[in-house]
Each structure stands twice: as C-alpha cells, then as structure tokens.
Amino acid sequence: MTRHLLADDDLTPAEQAEVLDLAAELKSAPYDHKPLAGPVTVAMVFDKPTLRTQTSFSAGVAELGGHAMMIDGAMAGIGVRESVPDVARILGRQAGQIVWRTYAQSGVEEMAAHAGVPVINALTDEFHPCQLLADLLTIREHKGQLAGLRAVFLGDGACNMGNSWLLAGATAGMHVVISGPQGYEPEREIVDRAAAIAATTGGSVALESDPVVAVTAADVVITDTWVSMGKEDEAAIRLGDLAPYQLNAPLLEHAATDAIVMHCLPAYRGKEITAEVLDGPRSVIWDEAENRRHAQKAVMTWLQARR
Ligand code: NVA
Numbered sequence: 001m002t003r004h005l006l007a008d009d010d011l012t013p014a015e016q017a018e019v020l021d022l023a024a025e026l027k028s029a030p031y032d033h034k035p036l037a038g039p040v041t042v043a044m045v046f047d048k049p050t051l052r053t054q055t056s057f058s059a060g061v062a063e064l065g066g067h068a069m070m071i072d073g074a075m076a077g078i079g080v081r082e083s084v085p086d087v088a089r090i091l092g093r094q095a096g097q098i099v100w101r102t103y104a105q106s107g108v109e110e111m112a113a114h115a116g117v118p119v120i121n122a123l124t125d126e127f128h129p130c131q132l133l134a135d136l137l138t139i140r141e142h143k144g145q146l147a148g149l150r151a152v153f154l155g156d157g158a159c160n161m162g163n164s165w166l167l168a169g170a171t172a173g174m175h176v177v178i179s180g181p182q183g184y185e186p187e188r189e190i191v192d193r194a195a196a197i198a199a200t201t202g203g204s205v206a207l208e209s210d211p212v213v214a215v216t217a218a219d220v221v222i223t224d225t226w227v228s229m230g231k232e233d234e235a236a237i238r239l240g241d242l243a244p245y246q247l248n249a250p251l252l253e254h255a256a257t258d259a260i261v262m263h264c265l266p267a268y269r270g271k272e273i274t275a276e277v278l279d280g281p282r283s284v285i286w287d288e289a290e291n292r293r294h295a296q297k298a299v300m301t302w303l304q305a306r307r
Contacts, residue, residue, distance in 0.1 A: 003306040004112040004119045005299055007105070008129045008167035009193065013201050015302075016136070016171050023137050023291070023298035030294075035301045036066025040096035042300065044122070047073035047102040048229045052265060053122050053130065056292035057099055064297055069095060079107065088114035096307075097300060103230060118303035120296075125230060128160040131264045132168035133295035138288045139220055142260050147173030147202060149219040152255075154179050154211060154245045155272050156238070157186045161224040161264055166194035166205055173201035179214035181241050211245050218255040222262040223247045223272045239271060247273040252282065260284045 004010060011019060026033055036042070042061045046054060054070070061068040078087045084107055091098050092115035100108055101122040112119040121129055136146055143149060153165045157178035163186055169176035176194065178186055185191075185207055194205045208214040215221055226242040227235045247261065261273075261283045269275040278285065 002116065002118055003303055005129050005303065006108050006112055006119065006121045007127045008132050008164050009171060009197060010129070011171065013171050013173070013197075016133075016168070019133060019295075019298045019302050020137055020140060022301060023133065023294045024140070026297045026301065027137075027291075027294040030063050033297075033301065034065030035304045036061060036064040036096070038096075039065055039067040040304070041067045041069050041094060042097045042099060043069045043071060043091045043095035044099040045071040045073050045076060045078065045091075045101070046122070047078070047100075048123065050101060050122075052289055052292050053101060057122070057296055060293045060297040060300065063293075064300060066096070066300075073102070078102070084110040085114040087111070089116075092116040097303060118307060120299060120303070123160060125228075126160055126163055127167070128164045128264065129168065130292065130296050130299065131161065132164045133299065134288055134291040135222070135262055135264070136168060136172055137291045137295050138262065138284055139260070141287065141291075142284055143219065148175070150175045150177065150217060150256075151220040151222065152177045152179060152214045152218040154214070154221065154223045154247055155242050156180055156184050156224065156226055156228065157207070158184050159224060159228045161222070162186050163190050165222065166190055167197065170194040170198040170201060170203045170205055173198075173203040175204045175206075177206045177208050177214045177218070179208045179211050180245055181209060184242065211251055212254055215251055215254045218259050220260055220262060221247060221252060221255050224264055225266065225268055226272050242272070246271070247277055249274065249276055249280075252277055262288055265289060
C-alpha cells in the first residue's frame with residue numbers, strides 16, 4: 001500500500017527511528033544514493049510562503065537523482081479551479097511523489113486518498129512533520145539520543161509546530177511539554193493522541209502554562225513565530241498574549257546547563273525569541289535548517305521504497 005507522510009504519527013516509533021537513521025546515512029554521503037534516478041519527478045505545490053521547504057526539497061530531490069517540479073499554488077488553484085481529487089489524479093499521473101504545503105490538513109488527506117503516489121505534508125495549519133524529522137535528527141546529533149529528553153515548546157501551542165512536537169516527540173519517547181497561555185493550547189484530541197503514543201514509548205506529554213516551570217531542567221527549548229502563516233489578522237493580539245513566553249536569557253537560565261535552543265524559522269528577534277538567544281551558543285538553528293534537506297531526502301527515499 002502506498003505510504004504517505006501527512007502527520008507525524010504516520011510513522012511508528014520503529015519507522016521514525018528508521019527514517020532518522022537513513023537521514024544520518026544520507027547526510028554522511030549526500031551524493032551516493034539515487035533512489036529517484038530516472039529521474040522520478042517530485043511535484044511540489046506551495047499555497048503558502050516558503051524558503052527552507054522549497055530549497056531543501058529542490059536540492060534534496062536533485063541529490064537523490066530526481067526532478068523537482070515546482071507548482072505555484074495560486075496558479076494551480078487547487079480546490080478552487082479544480083477539486084483536490086482531480087488535481088491528485090493529474091499530479092499522480094505526472095509525478096512519482098507529491099509535496100504540498102497548504103492550509104487544511106483535510107486537503108493533504110484528500111490528496112493522498114486520490115493521488116496513487118506518496119504525498120508529503122510540507123506544512124498545514126495542523127502539522128509540520130518534515131520539520132520535526134529535521135529537529136529530531138538535529139537533537140540526535142547534539143545529544144546522542146532522543147528518548148528520555150525533556151523538550152519544551154514555548155508559545156503558540158495550538159499551531160502546527162506545537163501539534164507536531166506532541167506527536168513526533170512522543171513517538172521518539174521524549175518528555176514533551178507545551179507551554180503557552182490560555183487559548184493557545186493544542187486541541188485535546190491531539191494531546192490525547194500523543195499521550196497514547198507516549199504510553200507505548202516511555203515518553204510523556206504535558207501542558208504547563210508557567211514558562212519557568214516548563215523550562216526547568218529542559219534539554220531542548222523550542223519556540224516558533226507567534227503569528228503563523230494565515231494568522232496575520234490576529235498579529236496585534238497574539239503579540240500581547242504570547243509576550244510572557246518569550247525565549248530569552250533569563251528564562252533559559254532555568255533549563256539544563258547543556259540545553260539546546262531550536263526554532264524552525266523564520267524567526268522574529270525581539271518577539272518570540274531574543275537575538276541574544278537565537279544567535280547565542282546554545283542555538284542549533286542553522287543545523288536544524290540544513291537538516292531539513294537530509295530528513296526530507298530520507299522521507300522521499302523511504303516512501304519511494306514503499307509505493
Ligand atoms: N508555525 C509556523 C511555522 C513556519 C515554518 C507557520 O505555520 O507559519
């Protein structure tokens with residue numbers, strides 16, 4: 001059966017570990033593996049802005065011997081000019097894999113149901129699984145392990161990154177803490193879903209509204225923009241509501257002495273994170289950004305073997 005990566009828990013704990021091992025292997029020899037030789041075309045559609053995702057997928061597809069086909073979401077008008085199932089059938093006849101960044105999670109699910117080829121979620125309002133694989137790869141590189149580490153996500157816990165941290169962190173056996181104000185908590189359904197996974201991996205999930213309590217003894221401290229793509233109209237209120245959750249040096253003092261700092265970018269210095277922390281010695285953000293390519297190459301390689 002064709003496999004997809006639509007949400008972080010599409011990979012079992014064993015599969016996630018397998019993909020991360022593969023990512024490390026591909027990173028160590030970036031030009032030695034050509035599972036997309038042919039070249040296989042990977043169709044990439046972006047309905048929202050992109051820099052890291054577009055560049056890392058394009059470069060990654062090229063390194064795997066494939067062909068990256070860029071499709072402008074506005075021009076394609078998926079769901080407007082043509083229905084998602086019709087677009088899925090068209091792209092599935094032209095491309096070997098489909099990468100889509102869009103708004104609704106139901107969109108990528110519908111695409112996967114009709115494409116007949118692997119579909120990769122390149123960010124929806126709900127999840128960002130490619131980013132999490134890059135994040136986990138980065139943590140493994142810096143910490144040598146995932147299981148048992150305390151990972152604290154600060155800020156908008158209801159955004160795609162908060163949700164993906166819950167599912168992917170739990171899958172990896174980590175202790176995931178989401179810390180944000182009332183009204184910015186992840187949905188109960190996702191917390192419960194992550195808790196069920198954590199029960200099988202030895203990890204845990206928790207919500208903690210006090211940022212100092214949350215960050216205390218953290219091994220990994222993560223934040224993300226307070227104004228996710230599509231939420232621009234709420235910018236003023238969000239900047240006020242989330243201000244107490246800024247990742248700054250005094251807050252980071254409470255973390256483990258060897259804690260690392262992560263941010264999926266783009267970052268807004270002086271808002272969700274200070275420049276001092278983002279550009280400081282604990283920050284691993286540039287490794288994290290580079291690892292998007294290696295992680296996504298692993299995902300494409302893994303999915304290509306399971307069509
Ligand atoms: N939560 C952010 C992630 C950006 C990569 C957004 O959706 O805009």
